[in-house]
Amino acid sequence: MPLSPQQQAEVEALRAEARETRRVTVPALEDILYRPLKVLDHGFVRVVDYMGDDSAIVQAARVSYGRGTRKSREGRDLIRYLLRHRHTTPFEMCEIKLHVKLPIFVARQWLRHRTASVNEYSARYSRLDREFYVPDAAHLRSALKKRDSTLTLFEMETDAPKATAAQSDSNKQGRGALVDSEELGKALKRIDRLSRNAYGVYENLLNEDEAGERKEPEHTGVARELARTVLPVNYYTQFYWKSDLHNLLHFLSLRADAHAQYEIRAYAQTILDDIVGRWVPETAWAFRDYVRDAASLSSRGLEVVKRMIDGETVTREESGLSGREWRELMETLGREA
Amino acid sequence: MPLSPQQQAEVEALRAEARETRRVTVPALEDILYRPLKVLDHGFVRVVDYMGDDSAIVQAARVSYGRGTRKSREGRDLIRYLLRHRHTTPFEMCEIKLHVKLPIFVARQWLRHRTASVNEYSARYSRLDREFYVPDAAHLRSALKKRDSTLTLFEMETDAPKATAAQSDSNKQGRGALVDSEELGKALKRIDRLSRNAYGVYENLLNEDEAGERKEPEHTGVARELARTVLPVNYYTQFYWKSDLHNLLHFLSLRADAHAQYEIRAYAQTILDDIVGRWVPETAWAFRDYVRDAASLSSRGLEVVKRMIDGETVTREESGLSGREWRELMETLGREA
Amino acid sequence: MPLSPQQQAEVEALRAEARETRRVTVPALEDILYRPLKVLDHGFVRVVDYMGDDSAIVQAARVSYGRGTRKSREGRDLIRYLLRHRHTTPFEMCEIKLHVKLPIFVARQWLRHRTASVNEYSARYSRLDREFYVPDAAHLRSALKKRDSTLTLFEMETDAPKATAAQSDSNKQGRGALVDSEELGKALKRIDRLSRNAYGVYENLLNEDEAGERKEPEHTGVARELARTVLPVNYYTQFYWKSDLHNLLHFLSLRADAHAQYEIRAYAQTILDDIVGRWVPETAWAFRDYVRDAASLSSRGLEVVKRMIDGETVTREESGLSGREWRELMETLGREA
């Protein structure tokens, strides 16, 4: 369970209080306010505060004195128009504040996004909990890598199969189920054992037992800021993260994408489906249509499409596209490369 | 009056609706929500939305599960500590959205601050109102400049009186009241007449009368995006502006300062006194004590102070300070230079 | 001529000095360093400094110790891959510093882009020159607007012709050539006369003649910061503007676009063609292919395209697209709507 009983009680105490406000409210989001949405084995996301709704976007686009609009169809059409044409500033008028608990290596990817506000739990001043991430067998298996995949990011480009190819279907043939299961089991045990050992060393360095009592009374222990350096990046941390809707959507477009690492994708998917969908349903819908599921065609890719519509048979050679680009285009169009 | 009767009605309609929320609320700020606070002759600031309060800062500093703290003294002390030691990220956890109407030349200064979100009324697509700023006599007088003040910003530095010196006491002797009044009257008339003429040209270019009717039926008129280029920078524009509290305080520290131009200072003062004071009273109090009214001493300035406390008489020559720095230090200490 | 003889001499003096450096250099960009590229009637853009080249992007993508790569084809492929897949951070590793002279209304659009560094000439401290923008007849004509175009941004969306439609072909029928010429001539004269008058008022308020001499010896004049408020937004200002390549390309994607106002587009086009093309030719090429001339298809638009390739006849009704979206899609595909 992601929260301790005491934390759970604090959350429910907050939820029990109702106040009056003249501000815009979103009942569907209030329904889940403060409550943790579980992600991975010990992580969560919970909404702590929010500002604005779909109508605030409309209001900003028109710089009006009243609410955005009364007629919902007009609002929807405008939101779709704004997102389609990349008029992004009105989406900055909505803001959301999340509390996220996540492994350090996920936090490292997350905080590359520089446009949000962050307050992270400090391992300099506070003791970390014994909580670390172990992938479940299914995800570990799907991420098993082909041994000779020594491709660098750069080599990826020159039409070779890409670095993450090891995780793709084409590489699965090489592994028998039996072998996998044996290797999987070992891998999971290794991750678990090393992580536990690390916490033991952490406690020894702090000279503290689980209850916070001194283990060796005659010793002082090492400062938290140094003791924590032995903990692996699969240990959990947590932060408050506050972002406007435009930058949140940009984050989601990169992190809810199939190319993102599974673990951060799990957080992004929860935010998109369970939070954004409740908060700004019109925007969430337009986002899926115009951003997440949209396709981009290069000028030469567009020429190929025009010729194909005219009934021509186009080959890669005459298209002017590289092998990689050609494959990407055919994949977009749902055709054999 | 800054709002038209219709706009006023829209504002009151919004204020009349009360909704339930589980979020933090600030009743003192709700009291003025949506209502314009008058600034200058035709301008205003009004709060359109907000997120968080003083307790949200405390909560972020501790990354807690519940509210910041129940005991107000502890919260106050922590807020003061954070602000004093420039731990600024917790202040980013509060957000406010303003609707501001202001002269273009003030908007130009305002939007130099790049950390906020903005949606401005578009003079490309919409017609501007016939509203322009004319300083009142008192402010025009206090900004009357000494004729031979050809100082550049750079020359300001080399211990000469500064460029804005014309507006300082030392220059007032040169002007008799009579002269001033005559010149003042002329200046005000010139500003008013030119501004009106500009609007006439604007309407002629648009080929529209006040009611939006075509003036010369056989002509089409010039596009709005070009017609507006004849309007002076004292014309009013408006925008929605959304900022977190940390960046708002930074804005106020520069724009509520005596060195800021009077017109933007008038807006900053209203925001500080009538909005921030209601919204986050503990923070507003700490801001005045540790930022607005605080003094910074250079390492050499500090040496001078230490010696003075020890009863020594220190002269500028032995202080190692430039003439300008010495004067600034003595002014800080409330002593004759 | 955009520069005075003295400024021209300063520029040539800078150009005459050659220094040794171990940094990456771009000879094609050095060729135009410091020299103003003329834009509009009195404006310019000139490159004052730069950092990095195409190879710096490659280097950053691989975090290598040496230069990006020796083999230019590999570098090109990687740059194309990065831009196509929106891996934008390596493009932040190149930086350019421009000196721009431009009308105030263009500067206002320009500075909406918040990710660059700016130092603007201060009309609070310095006197502005008598230089203002008057559109040439061709651009004023193409921007002549249809009288009853009272569309708001919002109404644009609901499948009505868009607000800038006044500038489109469909509206030209209403105007006879003769009428236009008469109206054009009047419009140009009105803009010119108002702008000149404004400068006269500015000088009267300052109580300064062209040579900076006091006009009325017994008066002091108004402070610069207030006198300048009567100048229209077609007056020229200037700033230093420093941006990384990623944010510059984002600026260009919006401002070199056909929907941008002509005047800012003129600057963007000069930067793209005459500066970026010299500085980072591989990136400029990839930018045109994958961003400027690329097309975005929504998920439903993509379905339509797939069906058309399969030889189906698709109608708007069954496409699920709005009328506006359908027209946009057909335009993209170069077909009748």
Place this chain on the structure above:
Amino acid sequence: MPLSPQQQAEVEALRAEARETRRVTVPALEDILYRPLKVLDHGFVRVVDYMGDDSAIVQAARVSYGRGTRKSREGRDLIRYLLRHRHTTPFEMCEIKLHVKLPIFVARQWLRHRTASVNEYSARYSRLDREFYVPDAAHLRSALKKRDSTLTLFEMETDAPKATAAQSDSNKQGRGALVDSEELGKALKRIDRLSRNAYGVYENLLNEDEAGERKEPEHTGVARELARTVLPVNYYTQFYWKSDLHNLLHFLSLRADAHAQYEIRAYAQTILDDIVGRWVPETAWAFRDYVRDAASLSSRGLEVVKRMIDGETVTREESGLSGREWRELMETLGREA
């Protein structure tokens, strides 16, 4: 040695090439260009590129056509004035690009600064080296913590000794030299052993030996993106980091400060002393005087100082300051609390 022989050769190859440029150059910085400056046990900082110098700041402050100024005293005075009065935008006109190798826990603190551009080595795609940070005995000793220091950040405020107090002199009495040495030795061994073990597990998960050969031929190994999750945060990573001078100085004001953790301070100190001092010597000098070694007095603290200069004896009680603030003020003034 921080670089391998091959990397060293690449660096020297780059250094051997001299090119001509019309841009501003800084010979003192060119002297160390590309060369690693060693920090901690395996880390480094090296300058990879730069733009501008002290004169670029002056030029931006004046928006001039030529170089900033010829007379160095005027430039110095202006730089000091700008820094003293927090006119920060001209300092954004200089840019520097560093290549940094550092432990992950230091990188995590570093990247909280959101205003720079970063490209980090990717452990998703590339294998990490077996390099981890072990503090030397002196720093581990000085960071030994008092056992019962369970203070939270919040409790720090209410006039209790602060959380990091464990590292301060007052706590040293409790530890005999002998005890320390024994505990130190154990702590160092524990950190080293756990870190080595973790790398062993990493290689086992990857199923790769040191040479990159498959350890168990019949198994495929786990994907890099998951295998790396067992590595502790003391492992080294590296990134390119590009920042303007203003934001670099802000970074240094926080990270070269005595309250920063030793490890990041070591990097900040190297940047300030060995890089900024060479690059923009006037600015570095002003920064030390007006920022790093400056003192800030609250409005009430200033009142106390004024009274002390007047010869009054002021007590904490009548000062209105909290106990903590009083101690901070007395420390600033170099007096007994």
